[in-house]
Amino acid sequence: MANYIDEFRDKEVIQKIVDNLSNYSGPNLKIMEVCGTHTMAISRYGLRSLLPKSIELVSGPGCPVCVTPTSYIDSALQLSDKKDIIITTFGDMMRIPGNESTLLYKKAIGNNVQMVYSPLNALDLARENPDKEVVFLSVGFETTTPVIALTVYKAKSEGLNNFSVLTANKTMPEAIKTLAEDSELDIDGFIYPGHVSAIIGTDFFSNVAYNMKKAGVVAGFEPLDILYSINILVKNISNGNIILENMYSRIVTKEGNTKAQQKMYEVFQAADAVWRGIGNIKNSGLELNAEYERFDAAKKFDIKIKASPEPKGCQCGEVLKGKKRPIDCKLFKTRCTPENPVGACMVSSEGTCAAYYKYGE
Amino acid sequence: MQNIITLAHGSGGSATLKLIDQVFKKHFNNDILSQGDDCAKLSITNSNNLVFTTDSFVVTPIFFNGGNIGKLAVCGTVNDLSTSGATPLYLSCGFIIEEGFSIEELEKIVEAMSITARECGVQIVTGDTKVVQKGAADKIFINTSGIGIVPDGICISGKNAQVGDKIIISGTIGDHGCSILLERENMGFQAEIKSDCAPLSGLVHDMLEVTSDIHVLRDPTRGGVATTLNEIAFQSNVSIVIEEDKLPIKREVQGVCELLGMDPIYLANEGKLLSFVPAEKVEAVLNVMRKNKYGRDAQIIGEVSKAGEPKVLLKALSGGARIIGLLAGDQLPRIC
Numbered sequence: 289m290a291n292y293i294d295e296f297r298d299k300e301v302i303q304k305i306v307d308n309l310s311n312y313s314g315p316n317l318k319i320m321e322v323c324g325t326h327t328m329a330i331s332r333y334g335l336r337s338l339l340p341k342s343i344e345l346v347s348g349p350g351c352p353v354c355v356t357p358t359s360y361i362d363s364a365l366q367l368s369d370k371k372d373i374i375i376t377t378f379g380d381m382m383r384i385p386g387n388e389s390t391l392l393y394k395k396a397i398g399n400n401v402q403m404v405y406s407p408l409n410a411l412d413l414a415r416e417n418p419d420k421e422v423v424f425l426s427v428g429f430e431t432t433t434p435v436i437a438l439t440v441y442k443a444k445s446e447g448l449n450n451f452s453v454l455t456a457n458k459t460m461p462e463a464i465k466t467l468a469e470d471s472e473l474d475i476d477g478f479i480y481p482g483h484v485s486a487i488i489g490t491d492f493f494s495n496v497a498y499n500m501k502k503a504g505v506v507a508g509f510e511p512l513d514i515l516y517s518i519n520i521l522v523k524n525i526s527n528g529n530i531i532l533e534n535m536y537s538r539i540v541t542k543e544g545n546t547k548a549q550q551k552m553y554e555v556f557q558a559a560d561a562v563w564r565g566i567g568n569i570k571n572s573g574l575e576l577n578a579e580y581e582r583f584d585a586a587k588k589f590d591i592k593i594k595a596s597p598e599p600k601g602c603q604c605g606e607v608l609k610g611k612k613r614p615i616d617c618k619l620f621k622t623r624c625t626p627e628n629p630v631g632a633c634m635v636s637s638e639g640t641c642a643a644y645y646k647y648g649e
Numbered sequence: 650m651q652n653i654i655t656l657a658h659g660s661g662g663s664a665t666l667k668l669i670d671q672v673f674k675k676h677f678n679n680d681i682l683s684q685g686d687d688c689a690k691l692s693i694t695n696s697n698n699l700v701f702t703t704d705s706f707v708v709t710p711i712f713f714n715g716g717n718i719g720k721l722a723v724c725g726t727v728n729d730l731s732t733s734g735a736t737p738l739y740l741s742c743g744f745i746i747e748e749g750f751s752i753e754e755l756e757k758i759v760e761a762m763s764i765t766a767r768e769c770g771v772q773i774v775t776g777d778t779k780v781v782q783k784g785a786a787d788k789i790f791i792n793t794s795g796i797g798i799v800p801d802g803i804c805i806s807g808k809n810a811q812v813g814d815k816i817i818i819s820g821t822i823g824d825h826g827c828s829i830l831l832e833r834e835n836m837g838f839q840a841e842i843k844s845d846c847a848p849l850s851g852l853v854h855d856m857l858e859v860t861s862d863i864h865v866l867r868d869p870t871r872g873g874v875a876t877t878l879n880e881i882a883f884q885s886n887v888s889i890v891i892e893e894d895k896l897p898i899k900r901e902v903q904g905v906c907e908l909l910g911m912d913p914i915y916l917a918n919e920g921k922l923l924s925f926v927p928a929e930k931v932e933a934v935l936n937v938m939r940k941n942k943y944g945r946d947a948q949i950i951g952e953v954s955k956a957g958e959p960k961v962l963l964k965a966l967s968g969g970a971r972i973i974g975l976l977a978g979d980q981l982p983r984i985c
Contacts (some may be wrong), residue, residue, distance in 0.1 A: 331971060334969020398781075645974070
């Protein structure tokens with residue numbers, strides 16, 4: 289019986305694809321993997337070391353923690369200082385540095401910060417602690433936002449008044465468009481995130497191929513998923529066949545998960561969003577709509593934190609856009625390490641710099 | 650930001666090592682401590698064979714699938730003694746108990762300690778009990794210290810890894826870390842994942858019966874196999890290469906790790922050991938290990954490739970390679 293792991297880690301098949309790719313003799317190609325989980329998988333399986341020098345993989349802004357601006361972290365830190373507030377968050381957010389400290393530090397000095405595995409766990413906490421306000425740090429792309437939407441919807445249905453979310457949710461399409469239009473970046477093709485595509489489908493990415501002349505492939509996360517996808521992408525680009533291919537059809541459909549999309553836009557609406565290192569991108573974020581506004585922690589607690597400049601010398605922005613590699617940043621492995629991260633790309637387990645550091649690339 | 654202790658300092662990774670170097674070693678500095686092994690080898694009277702170790706146990710939950718904090722407290726210290734090549738003899742135990750703790754549960758914990766100690770042939774000969782106010786401790790903390798004797802002709806240390814040594818793991822990795830994670834977070838997985846909590850004195854005894862020529866033994870507890878291999882690489886100043894597809898990992902553990910974005914190579918084990926053995930002795934050692942219930946799934950996972958350049962390289966199943974470093978703190982589950 290298929291277990292959907294072993295079949296995608298077959299050494300012999302991997303070797304065949306690697307041999308095929310090593311025969312590539314065309315012009316240098318730059319392929320961007322947009323998703324943080326792809327970045328980690330590429331590093332974890334040592335895939336860069338298997339590719340010829342003429343095929344370069346660059347990492348995009350697809351790690352939700354990495355693109356969360358410092359001002360958002362500062363808002364969360366400020367909220368955690370308030371009496372009777374429990375901050376709940378996905379694990380990855382705990383180490384990300386704001387301007388002065390981290391949630392891990394706030395937890396250590398006694399603030400009530402708790403790691404959860406699902407926003408629904410945060411809702412449980414709110415029910416169990418009626419005398420406390422439970423704030424969930426709502427970050428992530430289309431993959432995680434539907435569950436957060438469901439959580440807020442449930443809070444409203446149950447009439448819970450001690451639950452709110454601090455939103456920094458983002459959507460992928462406008463960011464991809466920004467990158468595809470960036471002439472400095474000069475990306476030949478995109479490896480699109482499988483998880484996001486499972487929700488939003490493949491139409492948008494097809495449009496990028498047809499209208500912006502950027503070949504693309506939707507990929508899964510096993511080594512063979514990624515290598516197959518690179519192989520297809522290289523073949524298509526070489527043949528001038530600029531299309532989108534769905535190589536993750538066991539999960540991703542053209543339409544995506546319409547129920548999840550519906551739930552997401554029942555609670556959230558499109559908004560401009562600041563991406564760390566990239567800046568403001570129109571309509572690339574999500575905010576709670578008028579019907580759910582009372583669950584917005586920033587409004588509920590009147591949090592107003594001005595955007596702050598990136599740390600001096602930090603190249604996270606250029607790394608997120610794929611313009612620089614971590615090793616091009618002077619702070620990498622010197623001032624900026626997983627123990628003392630300067631920029632967000634070093635903090636998150638999905639961050640490009642963390643992947644390069646952890647897996648010694 | 651004030652310089653304070655965070656949970657990362659207790660994770661066994663690079664933050665822990667930094668704390669040991671910058672605070673404890675700075676003030677406690679002596680030749681025995683600076684050896685950097687899990688046990689101290691002592692020269693008392695005419696014997697150079699006495700080893701001494703201590704360990705504290707603060708696990709949550711205190712009762713878990715495969716054991717409890719009491720069994721863990723005996724196994725942990727016995728395994729540190731055993732992996733220094735010693736025959737464990739005597740343990741002490743110190744209890745810090747939160748007021749309100751159930752005496753019935755305490756008795757279950759103590760009974761587990763007694764049963765495990767009997768299995769290992771050690772006696773718990775001294776102890777101490779402190780009770781603290783509600784909230785000042787999380788239910789119960791246990792410290793055990795132990796002494797043992799290293800037989801003549803045995804010289805096992807993290808400093809002894811040599812080029813050409815084969816590296817054996819005694820069984821599947823990450824079981825304890827994974828089972829504790831699932832129970833602590835109450836994730837509702839249906840997978841049956843048990844802690845591997847077990848005493849290894851018998852297994853080590855069997856291995857040393859076959860050959861005294863074992864260079865390194867270490868139980869990869871906090872920080873897992875990856876952290877322990879890094880410690881040995883740096884202690885011995887060697888490069889280590891391991892092969893991903895040789896690492897024995899239970900499918901359930903692999904599945905949970907895939908789902909949470911964690912790496913089983915960094916998860917804690919409480920009933921496993923790593924062994925560095927000369928190539929010509931490895932088959933004999935492997936055979937005897939596989940005959941012992943705690944070494945049934947023993948497997949060669951790699952070798953010491955060269956002297957100098959201390960690092961741990963993992964040959965991924967894809968054929969690519971990556972460096973396995975130390976974690977800064979605990980592994981955190983990923984967002985998506």
